[in-house]
Amino acid sequence: MLDIGSRSVHLKIADLVPGGPPEPVATLKQPVHLAEATDRHGVISQDAIRRLVGAVTESEAVVAAHQVDDLVPLATSAVRDAANRNTVLAAIEDATGVRVRFFSxxxxxxxxxxxxxxxxxxxxxxxxxxxxxxxxxxxxxxxxxxxxxxxxxxxxxxxxxxxxxxxxxxxxxxxxxxxxxxxxxxxxxxxxxxxxxxxxxxxxxxxxxxxxxxxxxxxxxxxxxxxxxxxxxxxxxxxxxxxxxxxxxxxxxxxxxxxxxxxxxxxxxxxxxxxxxxxxxxxxxxxCPWALREGVLLDRLAALGTPPLPAVAVPRARNHTLHRLHTVS
Missing domain, CATH: 3.30.420.150 (Exopolyphosphatase. Domain 2)
Structure with missing residues (x-):
């Protein structure tokens, strides 16, 4: 999963295997500071857009190196609510080929x-x-x-x-x-x-x-x-x-x-x-150490046929905050 947030671009790669929790593979976090670069009218600056494009480009190289099967590029409210969000999304797609989506x-x-x-x-x-x-x-x-x-x-x-x-x-x-x-x-x-x-x-x-x-x-x-x-x-x-x-x-x-x-x-x-x-x-x-990124992973696991929850709480023996998305079919 490629998570474009208000402060950073966070790539998390995880193996998704039916019957088990997401297994962490690799992570890359790059600061882009979109929040600070958004003016009172909701416009993200050109410098921040360039930083964002560079971060997505670098993330794409990591995705290719790990042979990721399914990349979910997701922008949260920093881009979703921006007055110039179409410009931001177009700049990313033109430079990297990545079509970023966003949830409501x-x-x-x-x-x-x-x-x-x-x-x-x-x-x-x-x-x-x-x-x-x-x-x-x-x-x-x-x-x-x-x-x-x-x-x-x-x-x-x-x-x-x-x-x-x-x-x-x-x-x-x-x-x-x-x-x-x-x-x-x-x-x-x-x-x-x-x-x-x-x-x-x-x-x-x-x-x-x-x-x-x-x-x-x-x-x-x-x-x-x-x-x-x-x-x-x-x-x-x-x-x-x-x-x-x-x-x-x-x-x-x-x-x-x-x-x-x-x-x-x-x-x-x-x-x-x-x-x-x-x-x-x-x-x-x-x-709770799990949040949106882990929710996306669990949603994908459910799509693979895994029940969305185990019968008991997920074991806490390892740190699950480092997941990224790499699905195994």
Whole structure:
């Protein structure tokens, strides 16, 4: 799978064999920083388009070297919602021959829910999923493999930072309050159906945003081969919002769990995560290492005739966050 996100182009190659989980083969991650290169009108800059074309070209060379049978080139909201997305897609296809597709936001929510269900198994019961990307936030809930409700909202951490927060720190309390009010209004309007569902047995969060916030608030660092079980408590997260607001990007990057590349949008990510958890009455979320890419792989496995879920939760003896797509027929 070739995943074109708001920050990077991420190629993951995996063997898909009916009856087993996706087996990792190779991975390549290249920064392109589309979010930072998108102006307030939603236009991705020409420099960023050139970086993107170069990253796809390099990924294609890796795909050829591994003799990949089935490449899924997928763009998420950074390209999907861009005002010049047709120009971006045409530039990629003209230079590489790769025709990039994109899912609707609701389909992204469905596939991410499938990944979380695959990781946690049936024991998760009625499950609520939260996922914060650079351009959008996906929410889903349900008790089966397919969610009963799947939503995508324009509440990505990068998007909110660009449109609602000042460039320089410290960020004033009034700016934090305005952003929290905006996030709450969007959530209130869009999540009535979600909030009408039965109370979840499990609240699951995916994405780098939630993973880094969990580390920031004290969760242990996952290790290769033993991802562990990280959680994020709303009460702990709320304490960190004013602390992030008071710090510059460089100071945030020195905090536990916050990477330099995501420091600028970490405040917005914390605000939307904390506000969503409050509105949905979630005190704590469990961090899931599987997300959209793994959902696509599981969907492909189902197409090969493999049941979408095992009878119990997927074993956690290895790190499954490094998958890419290489199907075996």
């Amino acid at each position: 936001g609701e389909e992204e929510a469905r596939l991410t829910f499938l990944a979380a269900r695959g990781w946690h198994g049936w024991s998760a019961g009625q499950m609520l999923l939260l996922d914060i990307g650079g351009g959008s936030m996906e929410l889903a809930c349900g008790s089966r493999t397919e969610p009963a409700v799947a939503l995508s909202l324009p509440l990505g951490a990068g998007r909110l930072t660009r449109h609602h927060l000042p460039d320089e720190a410290p960020v004033h309390k009034r700016d934090v309050a305005r952003l929290r009010t905006y996030v709450r209004s969007v959530l209130m309007e869009a999540t009535a159906e979600l909030r009408a569902q039965p109370a979840p047995v499990s609240a699951i969060a995916t994405s780098k945003t939630f993973t880094q916030l969990a580390r920031l608030t004290g969760a242990p660092k996952p290790t290769a081969g033993a991802p562990g079980r990280s959680t994020l408590a709303r009460s702990d997260l709320r304490k960190w919002v004013p602390r992030l607001a008071a710090r510059s990007d460089a100071e945030r990057a020195r905090l536990t769990g916050i990477s330099a590349s995501r420091a600028h949008q970490s405040l917005a990510g914390a605000i939307v995560a904390e506000t969503a958890m409050e509105l949905l009455d979630v005190r704590q979320v469990t961090i």
